[in-house]
Amino acid sequence: MNKNREKPIAKKERPYVSIQSLYRMPYYLHYLKEAKKKGIEVIPATTIAADLKLNEVQVRKDLSAICTTKGKPKTGFIVDELIKNMEDFLGYNNAKDAVLVGAGSLGRALLSYSGFESYGLNIVVAFDNDKEKIGTKINGKEVLSVAEIENVCRRLNIHIGIITVPAQHAQEVCNKLIASGILAIWNFAPVHLSTPEGILVRNENMAASLAILSHHLQEKLCNSKKDLSNNRKDRKDRKDT
Amino acid sequence: MNKNREKPIAKKERPYVSIQSLYRMPYYLHYLKEAKKKGIEVIPATTIAADLKLNEVQVRKDLSAICTTKGKPKTGFIVDELIKNMEDFLGYNNAKDAVLVGAGSLGRALLSYSGFESYGLNIVVAFDNDKEKIGTKINGKEVLSVAEIENVCRRLNIHIGIITVPAQHAQEVCNKLIASGILAIWNFAPVHLSTPEGILVRNENMAASLAILSHHLQEKLCNSKKDLSNNRKDRKDRKDT
DNA sequence: TAGATTGTTAATCGATTAACAATC
DNA sequence: TAGATTGTTAATCGATTAACAATC
Structure with missing residues (x-):
């Protein structure tokens, strides 16, 4: 060479x-x-x-x-x-630890989902501010008070945070996570999060995905109705990735 | 005018x-x-x-x-x-009915998630081919045999299908759904689905999202290590939407 | 009126795709 | 060798952003 x-x-x-x-x-x-x-x-x-x-x-x-x-x-x-x-x-080979904030309906769902492990993600612990939930376990994972976030993240050296709190609390939780050394955020709340540079936010917005489906369906059903009464004009539909 | x-x-x-x-x-x-x-x-x-x-x-x-x-x-x-x-x-104003196929870990999670209703989505019924699961209810929703898909979808005039089966069965289920009059598919299986024109597929690939987080974290941690020993060259990070 | 905000046309940017020479 | 497949450079495409005249 x-x-x-x-x-x-x-x-x-x-x-x-x-x-x-x-x-x-x-x-x-x-x-x-x-x-x-x-x-x-x-x-x-x-x-x-x-x-x-x-x-x-x-x-x-x-x-x-x-x-x-x-x-x-x-x-x-x-x-x-x-x-x-x-x-x-x-980075699948070095397993990643994560914390989850918000043990509501969606949070519980993710905590119970066993599929993440195969991609190297390990949700270590959950946080919530509901006294009823604190101290309980979901799928073997403890639910702690949100007051403990920084403490736990620092001690366990965790850099991934999953946000499943209601929209109105998401930004606040986000700030807390960043203050705790979190570098990557998986945000399931349907709101935009403001973050400093260098923090990655991945939005998993179910509402938005649903909107895409819903809109397509509306067009589809509406068009087919039109097609029945009217002349049919072929329209290429586009699939997304 | x-x-x-x-x-x-x-x-x-x-x-x-x-x-x-x-x-x-x-x-x-x-x-x-x-x-x-x-x-x-x-x-x-x-x-x-x-x-x-x-x-x-x-x-x-x-x-x-x-x-x-x-x-x-x-x-x-x-x-x-x-x-x-x-x-x-x-299309939030006219509530949309949907069926879900695959009552595994993720499927259960979605069935139990109460957040969809506010966006007009209503998961009516679930399908699975596990005899243990068929006949049970999850969050009040019946689990039926996959053999019933066409029957039920046609009768209830349902056009949205949610796929939460393991990757290797996703295409097969997809075909079945399309044969049953489904027009929009929310695919949680981490595989590409081949569909005829006019069918919308929205991929909700947790693995892919995770990959993005994971990769960022790897870069981040690796870079910061370099930064410590080496001179630090500023690198603008890009946030995604 | 002056100035904020609108809607639209043109420029920029980035990702996808086409064309093609290099390689086994 | 011929032909399939590679990697790369150039063209295309679509979405975002900038510039600007129109409007209240």
Whole structure:
């Protein structure tokens, strides 16, 4: 590899990966694991693209962003390598501890959900300010007073916070979490959170998703009614990712 | 309004609203309802933008897309009007019935979650193929055999399906739902679903959201380690929506 | 009136997709 | 070798943002 002489130390800079690309990663990962199960050892990006209904250039770009070894023309990528690289990239290999604030209906639901572990997320403890709830356990996880947030987060060195409180308390809780050393927030409250730079907020807004479904349905039903009485004009519908 | 003479019948065509814009609607709606509670009757788009940390042109565009009456320069929009228009647009006013398939951990969680009603979603019944579960009730909702899907959906005229089965069964369930007249699918399984045109699939991929959080945290913690030993180069972090 | 706010047209930005040379 | 597949550069597309005239 004489060509590389000019920049000998320049270790491959990790390229910027957009949120959209990041969002696609778990789909690749799942797909690859399935492929592995079937005994497939090498796979071309073109096949992945076809199966996942994605553009093939996009897949190649996504893969090349996280893959330490290059794909081989004519054959493709090594499945095991890809899985390993992707898990490293996503940080699934070092399990992440998290706290959850708001042990209401949705909070309980998430605490009871057993699916997070396989992605390396471990909800350690929950907080609430309802005296009835404090001291109880949900799915084996203690519910503590919100007054304990900073204390616990600092002591256990936790950096992920999940917010499932009602909208009107979300910002306040958010501030408290940030003051406790939380760096990434998974916000289920249907409000915008103001945060200082460097804190990532991922909004999981059920209301917003529902709005998208609901709106589509409304259009759909309304149009079909029109179609019945009127002439039908074909309209391409767009699916989102 | 003589200017309008040229196209007299052309009723205001409902403009195309992007998924992103649609996603912002519930944030506006919540904000507006809060404003109303405080007794605010008229509000300028600029204020909304500032509070929600959005670009003001974006807000004006979003509002003008759904609002039947124009905003008034110098004063703004009528809060009540906006709320009404938005609820109509999102279809919150005519409650939507839905079925849920997969009464596992996540499915139970959603069935028990009481927050959907306020957005007009009503999960009527659940399906599973586990004999242990069939016949039981979760939060007052019956669990039926998956064999009943078509039967029930047709009879109750239901058009929204929620998929909370394990990834490997998601496509199969999806096909079944579509065959039963479902038009909009809320997919919680971490896989891509292939659907015919005209069916909307909204993916709520917890794994993918988690990946985004997880990756950010990894970068963050890794960088801060570097910063300690190394010189610190400021890096602007980007928040997602 | 002056100035805040509106709606719209044009510029910018970022992500996706197309085109294509390089490689096994 | 021929052809499938790769990685990359350029073109396209859509959404966001800036600029600005119109309005109350």
